Amino acid sequence: MNSITESFKSNPIHDLNNIIPLDFKTLNKLPDSHKWTDHPIANSFTVGSVPIINLSDPDAISLIRHACEKWGVFQVTNHGIPLNLLKQVELQTLRLFSLPVDQKLSALRSPDGITGYGQPRISTFFPKLMWSEGFSMMGSPIEHATKLWPHQQDHQANFCNIMEEYQKEMKKESEKIFKLMVESLGGTLDEVEWLKPTMSCKDPQTLLQLNSYPVCTDSDFGCAMGFAPHTDSSFLRVLYQSTTTMALQIFRDNIGWMPVHPISGALVVNVGDLMHILSNGQFNSVLHRVLVNNTHPRVSAAYFYGPPRDVKISPLINLIDHDHPPLFCPVSWKELLDAKAKHFNKGLELFRNDIVTAK
Numbered sequence: 001m002n003s004i005t006e007s008f009k010s011n012p013i014h015d016l017n018n019i020i021p022l023d024f025k026t027l028n029k030l031p032d033s034h035k036w037t038d039h040p041i042a043n044s045f046t047v048g049s050v051p052i053i054n055l056s057d058p059d060a061i062s063l064i065r066h067a068c069e070k071w072g073v074f075q076v077t078n079h080g081i082p083l084n085l086l087k088q089v090e091l092q093t094l095r096l097f098s099l100p101v102d103q104k105l106s107a108l109r110s111p112d113g114i115t116g117y118g119q120p121r122i123s124t125f126f127p128k129l130m131w132s133e134g135f136s137m138m139g140s141p142i143e144h145a146t147k148l149w150p151h152q153q154d155h156q157a158n159f160c161n162i163m164e165e166y167q168k169e170m171k172k173e174s175e176k177i178f179k180l181m182v183e184s185l186g187g188t189l190d191e192v193e194w195l196k197p198t199m200s201c202k203d204p205q206t207l208l209q210l211n212s213y214p215v216c217t218d219s220d221f222g223c224a225m226g227f228a229p230h231t232d233s234s235f236l237r238v239l240y241q242s243t244t245t246m247a248l249q250i251f252r253d254n255i256g257w258m259p260v261h262p263i264s265g266a267l268v269v270n271v272g273d274l275m276h277i278l279s280n281g282q283f284n285s286v287l288h289r290v291l292v293n294n295t296h297p298r299v300s301a302a303y304f305y306g307p308p309r310d311v312k313i314s315p316l317i318n319l320i321d322h323d324h325p326p327l328f329c330p331v332s333w334k335e336l337l338d339a340k341a342k343h344f345n346k347g348l349e350l351f352r353n354d355i356v357t358a359k
């Protein structure tokens with residue numbers, strides 16, 4: 001069992017309301033359960049935009065470092081993922097979420113499971129529910145595809161082929177970006193033992209999460225939250241977002257929420273908590289959220305890239321000296337996920353040496 005699965009098994013969700021999404025298509029009013037009135041979604045229209053990095057730029061490494069330190073997020077162009085594949089993923093995602101609700105529920109994620117259809121797992125930490133639905137997979141989604149399209153083997157096969165191809169491409173892409181991030185910190189890949197070809201038994205652990213944000217026609221649509229504020233726990237997250245709406249936002253200290261403008265064919269890379277640890281706090285694991293729209297639906301595909309099972313992550317050695325002690329103790333992805341399952345966005349602090357020492 002990999003460590004993400006293991007962590008979810010030991011931290012089951014008890015309330016099915018936090019797993020089963022609404023049948024959004026039948027609703028034209030925003031129910032109270034989904035009105036974030038006491039949790040104001042102040043929509044700031046701050047100007048400026050997150051860095052856009054052309055991966056073939058000779059300065060890509062220093063641009064990445066700057067973006068990770070100052071923003072914790074950047075968009076990449078010239079990444080090498082075929083545009084056609086991105087479009088296919090988008091089409092398959094739209095097809096999946098437009099299925100009748102009963103069909104989608106046949107692939108419902110179990111309370112202690114990770115893959116399948118359901119609401120974002122972070123739902124349990126908020127008093128209100130989110131206006132979105134998701135579907136996650138690790139490797140082939142065939143087990144769920146046979147339930148989603150029980151009588152259409154061609155749909156099952158199409159969906160699985162495209163999602164498997166996408167995960168294969170995303171794994172290579174994430175590894176490339178991960179190496180550039182480590183290099184930008186002056187680290188050597190020798191330190192990242194498990195990336196060596198001889199260590200291929202130690203595969204990185206990954207997850208693909210498809211998200212759908214249906215249109216909300218209620219005049220109060222501004223009180224609906226697509227995806228509540230959170231940081232991602234992985235090293236990094238590579239996101240494809242449809243260009244229909246401007247919905248994804250990131251939080252910047254002293255500035256507030258800023259939009260991540262969709263750019264056709266570009267991918268959005270987020271620094272996650274484990275990269276924050278590896279960089280000894282230099283890279284910022286960015287807080288982000290998604291708003292909903294009253295005219296356009298939106299879909300996204302988020303790919304999470306993390307270390308192999310049982311590998312403990314600690315700050316890169318070259319970043320540590322007398323004046324820069326390690327900010328974090330060694331932690332595996334499972335340990336971090338377990339802490340976040342209990343303490344959510346405060347989970348990361350449990351591994352901070354300064355805070356532990358102060359206790």
Ligand SMILES: O=C(O)CCC(=O)C(=O)O
Pocket residue numbers: 209211227232239241248288290299300302
């Ligand atoms: O849909 C998006 O833009 C973001 C989704 C997200 O943050 C996630 O899946 O962790």
Ligand SMILES: [Fe+2]
Pocket residue numbers: 230231232237288
């Ligand atoms: Fe996220």
